[in-house]
Amino acid sequence: MSKLPTTASAPFAGKVAIVTGSESGIGRETARALCRQGAAVVLNGRCPERLEHTRQALAQAGLRVAACVADVTDYADCERLVAAAITAFGQLDILVTNASISQRAYFADMQPEVFRRVLDSNVYGAVFPLKAALPYLCQSRGSVTFISSISALNGMPSGSAYCAGKAAVANLCHTLRLELADTGVHFGVVHIGFTQNDPEKRVLDAAGQPVPIAHRPPRWQKSQAEVAAIILRHIRRRRQRTVISALGQIIVLVHTYLPRLGDWIVLTTIRRLRHFYE
Numbered sequence: 001m002s003k004l005p006t007t008a009s010a011p012f013a014g015k016v017a018i019v020t021g022s023e024s025g026i027g028r029e030t031a032r033a034l035c036r037q038g039a040a041v042v043l044n045g046r047c048p049e050r051l052e053h054t055r056q057a058l059a060q061a062g063l064r065v066a067a068c069v070a071d072v073t074d075y076a077d078c079e080r081l082v083a084a085a086i087t088a089f090g091q092l093d094i095l096v097t098n099a100s101i102s103q104r105a106y107f108a109d110m111q112p113e114v115f116r117r118v119l120d121s122n123v124y125g126a127v128f129p130l131k132a133a134l135p136y137l138c139q140s141r142g143s144v145t146f147i148s149s150i151s152a153l154n155g156m157p158s159g160s161a162y163c164a165g166k167a168a169v170a171n172l173c174h175t176l177r178l179e180l181a182d183t184g185v186h187f188g189v190v191h192i193g194f195t196q197n198d199p200e201k202r203v204l205d206a207a208g209q210p211v212p213i214a215h216r217p218p219r220w221q222k223s224q225a226e227v228a229a230i231i232l233r234h235i236r237r238r239r240q241r242t243v244i245s246a247l248g249q250i251i252v253l254v255h256t257y258l259p260r261l262g263d264w265i266v267l268t269t270i271r272r273l274r275h276f277y278e
């Protein structure tokens with residue numbers, strides 16, 4: 001195990017962060033990495049047992065964590081989440097809006113309510129925590145990172161509401177950076193590519209039932225710890241946009257300069273690799 005940096009020399013020493021959706025997956029590893037680099041972190045999720053399990057695991061490793069059960073699509077819950085950070089640690093410097101629900105469902109089959117749930121979790125699940133946290137982030141001239149996806153950069157069959165939500169937060173990030181430029185708050189977006197998932201991860205099918213995520217070849221996936229390290233570098237450097245993975249960079253180039261080629265690649269590969277998109 002690598003040595004924890006001493007508190008004073010750690011890059012995030014003295015900082016307080018909220019990472020939404022951090023009871024599992026990339027959020028948990030981002031919270032762990034922030035703590036290991038000196039921050040105190042408020043963990044969040046909707047399931048009390050899973051959240052407490054993660055809190056205990058991090059606390060037992062000597063990390064400074066608190067936890068708050070809150071549904072980030074509910075504004076009153078987000079006010080409680082921010083209050084929990086202030087009560088536990090007295091300030092707020094970093095917000096990572098990571099909580100999200102994804103889907104495995106074609107638009108034509110989707111119940112309208114399922115579309116709304118996926119979109120809400122990705123849009124209001126970022127907007128509401130930020131709205132509640134903004135006064136404190138302005139005080140600390142802090143940092144906001146919206147976790148988006150490479151699927152915000154180009155449409156992806158079977159991901160309509162998820163892609164739309166991830167694209168919305170990328171645009172929101174840009175708008176807020178302009179609108180709130182005088183506050184000194186950093187607004188950045190990280191477009192994550194294929195990443196290893198917790199075995200328990202579930203996404204919604206067309207009827208809103210939780211189903212396992214589509215299988216992706218492991219060699220295409222980054223580890224959650226690698227992704228967390230990139231997110232931390234993004235926050236430290238106060239970057240406007242980070243696109244993770246070579247595939248992500250290629251998507252940006254093709255979508256910008258050769259959009260018809262991008263469509264051709266998707267339409268051709270979906271016939272042969274349907275399971276990959278679903």
Ligand SMILES: NC(=O)c1ccc[n+]([C@@H]2O[C@H](COP(=O)([O-])OP(=O)(O)OC[C@H]3O[C@@H](n4cnc5c(N)ncnc54)[C@H](OP(=O)(O)O)[C@@H]3O)[C@@H](O)[C@H]2O)c1
Binds near residue numbers: 099192
């Ligand atoms: N894994 C990938 O390959 C990949 C690729 C691109 C982008 N991303 C993005 O990276 C982020 C993390 O993904 P992940 O793979 O780590 O997903 P994950 O394992 O499913 O984690 C998502 C977390 O968000 C929580 N959550 C969901 N809705 C919530 C809500 N309304 N309020 C509070 N918490 C909520 C979940 O807990 P509960 O459901 O128990 O509340 C869970 O802890 C997401 O924004 C995702 O879109 C991931």
